[in-house]
Amino acid sequence: MNQLPKLEENDRIPIYVQLSDHIKKEIIQRELAEHSKLPSVRKLAEMLGISTTPVEWAYQQLIAEGYVYSQPRRGYRVRPMMDRYSKIQVPMRTGHENMVIHEQHYHNHSKIERNAIRPTRVVEFDFHMSRNDFSLFPFGKWQQYANRIWREEAEELLFYGDPQGEWGLRCEIAHYLGQFRGVNCSPEQIVIGAEQHLLMSLLVQTLLHLDGLQSIAVENPGYRLLPGTFRNYGYPIVPIPLDDEGLDILELNRVGVKLVGVSPSHQFPLGTTMPIARRMALLDWAERMGAYIIEDDYDGEFRYHGRPIPSMQGLREGSRVIYMGGFSQVLAPALCIHYMVLPKELMGSFREMYKTILFEQSASRLHQRTLEMFMHEGELGKHIRKVRNVYKRKHDLIIQAIRQYFGEKVEIIGQNAGFHLVLRMGSTQTAAELVAAALSAGIQISSAEYLWTDGSGPADGKREFIIGFAGMESERIGPGIAALAKAWRDL
Structure with missing residues (x-):
C-alpha cells in the first residue's frame, strides 16, 4: 500500500x-x-x-x-x-459531504419537481378532471380499522398474499358490485391490483392465445391507457367513432375485431351513457363473433340525476365482458386498489399465465384488509351516498356558472355523472393556446385533443376542454369559471 x-x-x-x-x-x-x-x-x-x-x-x-x-x-x-x-x-x-448532498436534495426539490413526468403545478383554480374532494375522506374510520388490522395481523400482513388479491376483499367486492353495479360474479373471478395498467397488462397476457385476437377496437376519443397498453404489446389499435349513443356498432361489425374496450355507463371523456338497446347489441356482437368486451366502469357510482346505470356485464348471464373498476374515485387514488372481473372461461388462462410469471400481489395487504373491514361494516355505502350528494351540488353549481359566464358560446357535454364536464366551443385559437391562457390566469384545465387517436380533435374543428369539479371547493367554482371566461375573452 x-x-x-x-x-x-x-x-x-x-x-x-x-x-x-x-x-x-x-x-x-x-x-x-x-x-x-x-x-x-x-x-x-x-x-x-x-x-x-x-x-x-x-x-x-x-x-x-x-x-x-x-x-x-x-x-x-x-x-x-x-x-x-x-x-x-x-x-x-x-x-x-453527505450532509451537504442531503441538504442540496431538499433545496433543489422544486427543480426536481419541474423535471418530473407529471409536474406539480400550484394554481388558484384547479379544475383537475378526476380529483376527489379529500376533505370527505373518512379519516377516522379508516384509521380505526387500519390500526385494528395492524394490531391483530401485523406479522402475517408483512408476507406475500394471494397474487389474485386478498380473499376477504374479493368477497366484499363481489357483494358490492352485485348490490351497487349489477355485476354478476363470484370472488374467484376477481383480480385485485395496485394500478389499472398492471391489471391491463395481466389481461393482455391472459388473452395472448385467444383465437383471432390480432387487434383491439377502442372508443375514439377515449381513455389512452387501454389502447396504449395493448399497443405496447404489439396489437394494432382500431379507433371506432362515437355517436349520440356511444360506440358505433356498424363500424365495429365492419372492422372484424375480437376485442373492444368501452366505457358505457359514463364514456370518457364525452360522458355519453350507452342506452340499453346499444348495450344489448354490443353483447350480441360479442356472442356472435366469439369476442370479448372490456367494460371500464371507472366512475359508474356517480350519477346525479336518477339512479346509477347498472353495468353491462350483468345484463346477461355468462356475458363475454371483462369488467374493470377500482376505488380511486370512490375513496382515493393513493390507496392503489383496482380490480378486474374475468369471465369464468378465462380463469383457466389467467392461472396458466400466472404459472409462467409467478407475479406477487401488488396492492398493499394492509390497505386491502382495511378496505375489506370498511366495506363489511357498511361504511363504503354510507361514504358513497355522502360524496354523491356533495358532488351533485358541485355539478349543478358548475353548470350554473358556465351558463352564467359563457352563455351560448359553449356547449356543455357529459352532464349528470362523473367528476368532469366537457366544454365545446368554436375558436380561432388553438386548444394549446387556450390552455396556456388559462394557466397564465392561474387556472388548470385540460384539452381533450390528446384523447383522440390521431390527436386531431372533432371533425368540425371545435375545441373541447375537460373541466373537473369534484375536487374544487364549492365556493370557488363560480369565481374559477368567471376567471376562465375572462382569460379567454381577453385573448
Whole structure:
C-alpha cells in the first residue's frame, strides 16, 4: 500500500468503508500492481492503529466486489484490472459531504419537481378532471380499522398474499358490485391490483392465445391507457367513432375485431351513457363473433340525476365482458386498489399465465384488509351516498356558472355523472393556446385533443376542454369559471 488512508473515527462513514474505498482508488489508479500483496489484517490494523475487525470487513468487501482475491498462505492480493476499469468512479464519502448532498436534495426539490413526468403545478383554480374532494375522506374510520388490522395481523400482513388479491376483499367486492353495479360474479373471478395498467397488462397476457385476437377496437376519443397498453404489446389499435349513443356498432361489425374496450355507463371523456338497446347489441356482437368486451366502469357510482346505470356485464348471464373498476374515485387514488372481473372461461388462462410469471400481489395487504373491514361494516355505502350528494351540488353549481359566464358560446357535454364536464366551443385559437391562457390566469384545465387517436380533435374543428369539479371547493367554482371566461375573452 503506497499511502495510508486518513481515517475519521467520528465520521458518519464506517471505518471499513473508508478503508475499502481508499484501497479501491489505489487499485483503479494502478498505484497497486496486479497480484501485489496487501498487508495482512493484523499488520494493517497495527499500522492504522485500529482493531482488526474493520480491516477484515474492508478486505471482505474488496473480495466481494472483485478488486482483491485471497489464497491460502499467500494472503490478500490485487486482481488484474482491465483498461476500462480506470473509468470507475470511487465516491469520496465523508459525513460532511453527505450532509451537504442531503441538504442540496431538499433545496433543489422544486427543480426536481419541474423535471418530473407529471409536474406539480400550484394554481388558484384547479379544475383537475378526476380529483376527489379529500376533505370527505373518512379519516377516522379508516384509521380505526387500519390500526385494528395492524394490531391483530401485523406479522402475517408483512408476507406475500394471494397474487389474485386478498380473499376477504374479493368477497366484499363481489357483494358490492352485485348490490351497487349489477355485476354478476363470484370472488374467484376477481383480480385485485395496485394500478389499472398492471391489471391491463395481466389481461393482455391472459388473452395472448385467444383465437383471432390480432387487434383491439377502442372508443375514439377515449381513455389512452387501454389502447396504449395493448399497443405496447404489439396489437394494432382500431379507433371506432362515437355517436349520440356511444360506440358505433356498424363500424365495429365492419372492422372484424375480437376485442373492444368501452366505457358505457359514463364514456370518457364525452360522458355519453350507452342506452340499453346499444348495450344489448354490443353483447350480441360479442356472442356472435366469439369476442370479448372490456367494460371500464371507472366512475359508474356517480350519477346525479336518477339512479346509477347498472353495468353491462350483468345484463346477461355468462356475458363475454371483462369488467374493470377500482376505488380511486370512490375513496382515493393513493390507496392503489383496482380490480378486474374475468369471465369464468378465462380463469383457466389467467392461472396458466400466472404459472409462467409467478407475479406477487401488488396492492398493499394492509390497505386491502382495511378496505375489506370498511366495506363489511357498511361504511363504503354510507361514504358513497355522502360524496354523491356533495358532488351533485358541485355539478349543478358548475353548470350554473358556465351558463352564467359563457352563455351560448359553449356547449356543455357529459352532464349528470362523473367528476368532469366537457366544454365545446368554436375558436380561432388553438386548444394549446387556450390552455396556456388559462394557466397564465392561474387556472388548470385540460384539452381533450390528446384523447383522440390521431390527436386531431372533432371533425368540425371545435375545441373541447375537460373541466373537473369534484375536487374544487364549492365556493370557488363560480369565481374559477368567471376567471376562465375572462382569460379567454381577453385573448
